[in-house]
Amino acid sequence: MDSPGYIVLSRLSAQMRASQLTANNLANADTPGYRASRPIFAEHVERQGRVHGPLGSANVGYTWDRASWRETQPGAINQTGNPLDVAISGPGFFVVETPRGERYTRAGRFALGADGQLLDQTGAPVLNTDSRPIALSANDTRIEIRGDGTIRSENGVLGRLRIVRFADEQALLAEGDRHISAGGQAPEEVARPQVVQGAVEGSNVQSVLEMTRMMSELREFQFATQFLEREGERQQSAVERLLRRRS
Amino acid sequence: MRSLAIAATGMLAQQTNVEVISNNLANMATTGYKRRRAEFQDLIYQNLRRVGSQSSDTGSLLPSGAQVGLGVRTAAIYRISEQGNLQQTENRFDLAIRGNGYFQIQMPSGEIAYTRDGTFALSPEGVLVTAEGFVVQPGITIPAAARDVTINASGEVMARLDAQVAPQNVGQIQTAIFANEGGLEAIGDNLFLATPGSGQPQAAAPGQPGHGTVMQGFVETSNVNTVQEITSLITAQRAYEMNSRVISASDEMLSTLTRLR
Numbered sequence: 001m002d003s004p005g006y007i008v009l010s011r012l013s014a015q016m017r018a019s020q021l022t023a024n025n026l027a028n029a030d031t032p033g034y035r036a037s038r039p040i041f042a043e044h045v046e047r048q049g050r051v052h053g054p055l056g057s058a059n060v061g062y063t064w065d066r067a068s069w070r071e072t073q074p075g076a077i078n079q080t081g082n083p084l085d086v087a088i089s090g091p092g093f094f095v096v097e098t099p100r101g102e103r104y105t106r107a108g109r110f111a112l113g114a115d116g117q118l119l120d121q122t123g124a125p126v127l128n129t130d131s132r133p134i135a136l137s138a139n140d141t142r143i144e145i146r147g148d149g150t151i152r153s154e155n156g157v158l159g160r161l162r163i164v165r166f167a168d169e170q171a172l173l174a175e176g177d178r179h180i181s182a183g184g185q186a187p188e189e190v191a192r193p194q195v196v197q198g199a200v201e202g203s204n205v206q207s208v209l210e211m212t213r214m215m216s217e218l219r220e221f222q223f224a225t226q227f228l229e230r231e232g233e234r235q236q237s238a239v240e241r242l243l244r245r246r247s
Numbered sequence: 248m249r250s251l252a253i254a255a256t257g258m259l260a261q262q263t264n265v266e267v268i269s270n271n272l273a274n275m276a277t278t279g280y281k282r283r284r285a286e287f288q289d290l291i292y293q294n295l296r297r298v299g300s301q302s303s304d305t306g307s308l309l310p311s312g313a314q315v316g317l318g319v320r321t322a323a324i325y326r327i328s329e330q331g332n333l334q335q336t337e338n339r340f341d342l343a344i345r346g347n348g349y350f351q352i353q354m355p356s357g358e359i360a361y362t363r364d365g366t367f368a369l370s371p372e373g374v375l376v377t378a379e380g381f382v383v384q385p386g387i388t389i390p391a392a393a394r395d396v397t398i399n400a401s402g403e404v405m406a407r408l409d410a411q412v413a414p415q416n417v418g419q420i421q422t423a424i425f426a427n428e429g430g431l432e433a434i435g436d437n438l439f440l441a442t443p444g445s446g447q448p449q450a451a452a453p454g455q456p457g458h459g460t461v462m463q464g465f466v467e468t469s470n471v472n473t474v475q476e477i478t479s480l481i482t483a484q485r486a487y488e489m490n491s492r493v494i495s496a497s498d499e500m501l502s503t504l505t506r507l508r
Contacts, residue, residue, distance in 0.1 A: 016248075017295070017315060019500065023250035023493045024289075024316035027257030029486055030264070031287045031319055039313070065295075068314045081329050109286065112427040114446040121288060121322045138426055138449055141347060141457045174314060176291040178322075183312075211489055218496045225503045232508060 003048060003060050008228045010062040014041050015221045017065055022214045025205045033106030033178055034203035036071040036210070072169050075106075075204040077196060083143045084110045084118070087201040090194040092163040093180065095187070096124040097133065103179040104164065104172070104187070109200050112136060118151075122177050128159040129189070145197040163193040249315065250497040256318030257490035260287050263321050264483040271471045272480075279363035279437050280469035281326045282476075288322040328428045331363075331470040333462060339396055340367040340375065343467040346459020348422030351384035351450065352377055352438065359384060361423055361448070364437035366466055375404075375418075379436060387418030398463040401454040422458050423448035 018039045028034040044064035077087045086108035088094070093104035103124065110126055113119045118126045118134040125133035136143065140153035149161035164187035166172060171183045267285040274280040295313040333343050342350070342365030349361035360381075367383060370376045375387040389396055393406035395414070402420035407413075425431065430444030441448055453461045 016250075016500070017313075019497060020250045020253060020315050023253040023257070023497070024318060026486075026489055026493055027253050027260065027319040028287065028289050028316070029257075029489075030260070031289050034289055037314065037316070065313060067312060080327070082325075082327060107288070111429050114427055114430060114444055116426045116446075121286065136426075138424065138446075139456050171312075173294075173312065174289065174292050174316065176289050176316070178288045207486065207489055211492065214493055214496050218499055221500045222503045225507055229507055 004231045005228065007060060007062055008224050008231070010044075010064070011224045012221065012228075014039070014063045014065040015217060015224065019214065019217045019221070021068065022210055022217060026207065026210050026214070028203055029205040029207050029210070031107075031178065031203050032109055032200050033075070034205065035075075035106075035174075036203070036205045037068045037174075038071065039065060040067045040069050042066045070170060070172070070174075071204055073204055075202040077199045077201050079199050080109075081198055082109075083145075083198060084112065085198055085200045086110065086145055086149075086161065087196045087199040088163060088193060089196055090190070092165045092190040092193055093187075094120070095127040095131070095162045095164055096120045096122075096179070097127055098122070098124045098179065100181075102127070102131075102187075103175065103181055105178050105180060106201055107178040108195070120178075122179070124179075127162045129162045130159075131162065132159075134159045134161070145195060147194055147196075149193050149195050161193075161195065163190045163195070164188060165190050248497055248501055249317070251494060251501075253316070253318040254490045254493035254497065256290065256320060257493070258487055260285075260319045260321055261483050261487035261490065263324075265480065265487070267324055268476055268480045268483060271476050272473070274469055275471045275473060277437065277469050278366055278466050279331065280471065281328050281331075281363070282469065282471045284325045284327060286322045286325060287319050290317040290320055292316050326429055326431075326433070327470065329470045331467045333465045334468050335465055336366075337464055338366075339398075339464060340369065341365055341464055341466045342367060342398060342420070343462045343465040344422060344453070344459045345462055347424050347428075347457060348453065348459045349424075349439065349448075351421060351423050351448070353382045353384050353386075354438075355381070358440065359448075360434065360438040360440055361431065362437050362439065363467055365461075383420070385419070385421060387420065389417060393417070398461060400460040400462070402452050402461050419452055420461060421450045422453050422461075423450045424457050425449070 021037050021039055025036045042064045043061040045059050045061050048060050096103050109121055110118050116136045128134050142154050144152045151158045166185050173181045173183045175181050264285045267283050271282045292314045352360045352362055354360050366378050367375050373389045375383045387404055392408045395407040397405045404418040405414040406417045426446035430442050431439040432442050433439055451458050
């Protein structure tokens with residue numbers, strides 16, 4: 001008897017998570033390499049109890065909050081003038097070595113460590129095509145990063161940035177700190193990467209879109225609660241009517 | 248209501264951004280100031296459903312998990328060590344560094360500090376000192392009889408003394424470079440201190456490999472680009488407003504829930 005209530009409840013909790021994702025997208029609108037995430041809702045069909053009749057009419061559909069989906073279109077590339085900032089203009093991720101193992105990132109805002117190693121923002125060494133950290137010496141002052149990821153200075157070639165891609169980008173797991181873990185997939189090397197020196201890729205969040213999404217999520221949430229309220233009134237009046245009939 | 252907390256982290260981050268921008272604008276005319284930039288990174292994620300877990304009845308693997316990120320935090324406030332503009336001052340002890348390197352300054356505490364601000368002058372004893380009176384390392388004394396002082400690109404200080412035709416070398420200015428300039432700690436007064444993050448200073452004469460050259464009669468102005476700063480200020484303000492709208496939207500969602508009868 002109470003399926004409308006539960007159906008709306010499933011909708012409300014799904015809507016709640018949708019608004020959390022939108023809030024996180026907006027909060028990270030300035031995070032380099034951030035990818036906007038969206039919820040995937042699906043219909044979960046259940047058979048109603050004690051309903052006889054044609055097969056289709058006996059089903060009710062709940063909202064099923066199924067997964068998050070990451071938008072993969074690239075973010076805007078902003079010039080920064082810092083020679084160690086690198087943006088990937090094509091597909092792929094930089095590889096960094098963290099205490100938890102290899103992690104992947106699109107945020108190519110690198111800096112030099114005290115011992116000359118190329119590090120990312122969290123201090124994790126950036127790896128070259130041999131999966132080893134890239135080290136620069138104090139004599140390397142004019143650093144040039146070519147389109148294919150080769151790092152050169154006036155003293156010659158210092159290495160090449162390793163850039164990898166994954167068969168299923170949706171299965172990657174964001175870990176925070178701009179790091180992404182492979183989620184069990186094996187990385188594939190990108191043979192011909194396209195990198196841009198002196199620039200950083202921003203997030204791919206479009207704030208205006210995100211803002212309108214937030215408003216429509218709010219309205220849908222209010223719509224669903226209104227439905228719940230009306231349903232409550234309907235049930236109450238049904239109960240009142242039944243009681244009146246009996247007395 | 249996670250979205251309230253998430254939007255709050257967004258507002259905090261943008262506030263930091265505005266603070267950094269206003270400090271840049273305030274130091275627009277500070278000699279040797281290097282502009283700073285706030286940088287953000289995403290906070291941890293909650294996995295509501297992990298990638299690769301089995302969906303119950305069919306046993307098929309889920310193609311993607313359900314994750315909720317918990318907002319944003321300030322990752323770092325960078326110093327952008329791009330060269331500032333050179334301004335001619337006609338003061339013979341004003342020095343600017345073209346390229347890499349810092350002047351070394353002896354602090355009263357005995358520590359060595361580093362600066363790009365080359366507004367130097369002579370102390371009553373004829374020693375080359377900064378505007379605050381701290382001695383430029385290695386100490387250079389200009390003889391009282393010096394009529395004309397030239398400092399060349401590689402930092403050699405040449406003084407022409409009375410009754411002498413050829414100028415005499417009275418000292419050598421040295422600059423220090425660091426493996427990671429970003430790791431220097433700013434202590435105000437245009438001064439920096441070396442830290443474990445910056446690496447050991449490597450001092451040498453200007454013009455040596457890796458070191459910039461010195462220009463006499465110039466100072467380096469800040470590298471703040473006003474147009475860029477104002478644009479980022481507007482962007483930061485809008486981003487702040489959007490995050491505050493998320494807060495009010497989440498609040499409305501909560502209030503519709505509490506109004507339910």
